Amino acid sequence: MDTINLFPLYLSFRVAFTAALIGFLIGLPIAYLLSRADGKMIDFIDTLINLPVVLPPTVLGYYLLVLLGRQSPLGLFIEETFDIMLVFTPTGAVVASTVVSIPYLIKTSKAAFLEINEDYLNAARLLGRHELSIFCTIVIPIAWRGIAAGITMAFVRALGDFGTTLMVSGSIPNKTLTMPIAIYDALQAGDKDTANLLVLIMTSIALIVLFTINILERKMKRG
Amino acid sequence: MLEVSCEKSLGSFALKSSFTAQKGVLGILGASGCGKSMTLKCISGLSRPDRGSITLNGKVLFDSALKTNIPSRRRNIGYVFQNYALFPHLTVCQNIAYGIKNLDKRLRYQKATEMTRRMQLTGLEHHYPSQLSGGQQQRVALARTLIKDPELLLLDEPFSALDSHIKHLLEKELITIIKNNFDGIVLLVTHNVEEAYRICDHIMIMDKGENLQIGTKEEIIYTPSHITSARLTGCKNFLDVTVLEAKDNHYILKSNDLIFKAVKTNQQPSKNMIAGIRAHHLSLSSVDTEKANSFECDILEKIEGVFSTTVILNCKGCILQAEISKASCPHIADGNNRKLMLHIPPKRVFLMPKP
Numbered sequence: 001m002d003t004i005n006l007f008p009l010y011l012s013f014r015v016a017f018t019a020a021l022i023g024f025l026i027g028l029p030i031a032y033l034l035s036r037a038d039g040k041m042i043d044f045i046d047t048l049i050n051l052p053v054v055l056p057p058t059v060l061g062y063y064l065l066v067l068l069g070r071q072s073p074l075g076l077f078i079e080e081t082f083d084i085m086l087v088f089t090p091t092g093a094v095v096a097s098t099v100v101s102i103p104y105l106i107k108t109s110k111a112a113f114l115e116i117n118e119d120y121l122n123a124a125r126l127l128g129r130h131e132l133s134i135f136c137t138i139v140i141p142i143a144w145r146g147i148a149a150g151i152t153m154a155f156v157r158a159l160g161d162f163g164t165t166l167m168v169s170g171s172i173p174n175k176t177l178t179m180p181i182a183i184y185d186a187l188q189a190g191d192k193d194t195a196n197l198l199v200l201i202m203t204s205i206a207l208i209v210l211f212t213i214n215i216l217e218r219k220m221k222r223g
Numbered sequence: 224m225l226e227v228s229c230e231k232s233l234g235s236f237a238l239k240s241s242f243t244a245q246k247g248v249l250g251i252l253g254a255s256g257c258g259k260s261m262t263l264k265c266i267s268g269l270s271r272p273d274r275g276s277i278t279l280n281g282k283v284l285f286d287s288a289l290k291t292n293i294p295s296r297r298r299n300i301g302y303v304f305q306n307y308a309l310f311p312h313l314t315v316c317q318n319i320a321y322g323i324k325n326l327d328k329r330l331r332y333q334k335a336t337e338m339t340r341r342m343q344l345t346g347l348e349h350h351y352p353s354q355l356s357g358g359q360q361q362r363v364a365l366a367r368t369l370i371k372d373p374e375l376l377l378l379d380e381p382f383s384a385l386d387s388h389i390k391h392l393l394e395k396e397l398i399t400i401i402k403n404n405f406d407g408i409v410l411l412v413t414h415n416v417e418e419a420y421r422i423c424d425h426i427m428i429m430d431k432g433e434n435l436q437i438g439t440k441e442e443i444i445y446t447p448s449h450i451t452s453a454r455l456t457g458c459k460n461f462l463d464v465t466v467l468e469a470k471d472n473h474y475i476l477k478s479n480d481l482i483f484k485a486v487k488t489n490q491q492p493s494k495n496m497i498a499g500i501r502a503h504h505l506s507l508s509s510v511d512t513e514k515a516n517s518f519e520c521d522i523l524e525k526i527e528g529v530f531s532t533t534v535i536l537n538c539k540g541c542i543l544q545a546e547i548s549k550a551s552c553p554h555i556a557d558g559n560n561r562k563l564m565l566h567i568p569p570k571r572v573f574l575m576p577k578p
Contacts, residue, residue: 119308122269125295126302127322127371137321141312 005194007174008182009201012159015090015178019097019158020105020151027105027154028147032135034106035113052164053103061167064096068168090176092169097158105154112146113139149216156209160202225375225408229265229275229285233258238272238432240265248401248409250423250440252416252455258432259412260305263377266410267302268295280374301373305380307364309352315339315363316348322371334370341404342366357385358393362400369404376401378411382418390418398422416456420444428452446488446573450497453575459502459544464574465495473569479540484516485572497575504571505545507534507563509554520565538565 034046052060068075068086078084086092116139124134140147162180169176171185179198186194228241238258251259264270266277268284276286279300284293309318320335339345342362352360361381368376381397382390401409413419419426420440427437430451436443447453450461467482468475469492474485476498485498507520520538527533534545545565 117306117308119304119306120310122267122295123302123304123308123310123367124321125269126267126298126300127367128296129321129324130296133324138310142310 012179016158020155023102031109057163061164096164096168101154101158105150108150112143226278229272247424250419253429301368301376481539484569502546
């Protein structure tokens with residue numbers, strides 16, 4: 001047992017945490033926009049955002065490689081300007097898990113935003129507040145449980161990502177080897193002890209998270 | 224003074240609102256979905272009209288020609304929503320002080336406390352909206368709005384969220400509060416003619432996005448200018464009439480075999496018109512009278528209500544509906560007579576153009 005390497009556990013948490021944070025910063029404004037606006041363009045964006053949920057992870061990983069790899073203009077630009085390499089690096093893993101997890105955050109937050117009565121916003125507007133102030137004092141406080149549920153969901157989804165991460169960042173031990181991939185590797189190598197331990201950890205996390213989301217959602221319904 | 228003249232397409236019909244309102248309470252009366260609330264939304268800037276202009280006390284709020292559209296937050300208009308829209312996560316005190324964030328903290332606290340006292344909400348400062356009764360919620364909504372000293376107060380069906388037995392009490396209370404604390408223009412949207420009559424000074428009738436008539440409440444009730452106005456204010460009897468004769472102060476009208484008298488109103492006369500008469504203005508008696516404008520009629524049906532009985536009758540080929548108070552005429556309301564005398568008060572008949 002003492003030979004078990006816990007690096008994948010640490011890396012997975014770091015990647016999932018970063019992915020959830022990025023998702024929160026980018027996804028929340030998008031979710032609010034989607035909940036307040038409508039039109040063909042909005043429908044299109046909505047569809048595009050949900051694509052990672054239905055696409056096979058390998059397809060998604062392939063797209064990311066094509067889009068952000070060293071041969072693509074965007075990948076080259078990022079590499080030259082920010083000195084950030086995406087392929088076969090932990091950063092790549094963050095990008096991959098952000099893309100697969102953000103739809104969950106957006107979907108859940110959007111539902112929470114949609115439940116807010118438009119009259120609250122109108123009342124605040126007529127009381128002299130501008131939109132950003134309304135977002136911070138009315139929208140977020142009323143929808144926070146939904147948003148929290150969305151972030152948690154995105155976090156678990158990022159934590160459990162296998163295919164897309166493998167395609168983008170590979171499985172370099174002590175560099176890009178995340179938990180789900182480590183479990184696969186351990187099984188392949190016949191190391192049942194490691195596999196069992198990692199599986200147990202993943203299952204416990206999933207259970208705790210689902211339980212939290214359930215509580216949040218029940219409270220959200222009660223208001 | 225508020226001057227509104229705007230148009231907005233609303234799917235199946237277009238809103239064409241054009242009116243002016245002075246100090247006092249103007250009621251906007253209309254069936255649901257006729258564009259009443261949309262009118263308020265356009266005035267307050269929550270909805271953008273397609274064309275037209277809105278001016279409040281000389282300040283242009285919206286003008287499509289000048290491309291002016293002042294955002295809601297700078298219009299200084301108070302709006303009480305149908306369900307009050309109190310912020311559920313803020314206490315009564317926080318709700319009331321929400322609109323005066325720009326003031327100094329001490330002044331803010333002072334104003335909020337003063338408003339709480341004036342609205343008889345003292346002791347409830349730290350309650351949440353869900354812990355309040357309907358009437359208290361209404362007062363919080365009003366306090367939150369009035370604390371900003373708005374130039375115009377808009378009330379969107381303020382009583383529809385309340386139980387009917389406390390509606391009357393709250394109506395009186397609300398009006399007293401508004402009269403004591405607000406000296407400006409009030410627009411009240413309602414679909415209830417009784418409510419409009421009790422609360423408002425002037426009434427505007429709206430139908431399918433257009434305002435049909437605007438005037439004092441007495442004018443609206445006693446001389447509706449349009450059949451829809453009459454119907455919306457609860458008139459049940461409409462007769463197709465031919466004007467046989469126009470005398471100095473009255474007309475002789477004929478509908479089927481019924482020939483009766485009606486006092487002249489300022490409605491422009493033409494040969495064929497519609498005559499309206501409210502059901503409770505008709506009176507019935509069981510004895511022959513020599514009273515003018517009285518006719519023999521047959522009772523077709525009686526519908527008993529709690530305090531009055533509705534009698535459907537046939538008077539020389541005209542089907543009319545009369546509402547008889549049970550307390551004042553028990554023998555008519557409860558009796559079994561099939562033949563009665565109907566009296567049509569000439570003063571209560573109003574003429575309207577044919578649509």
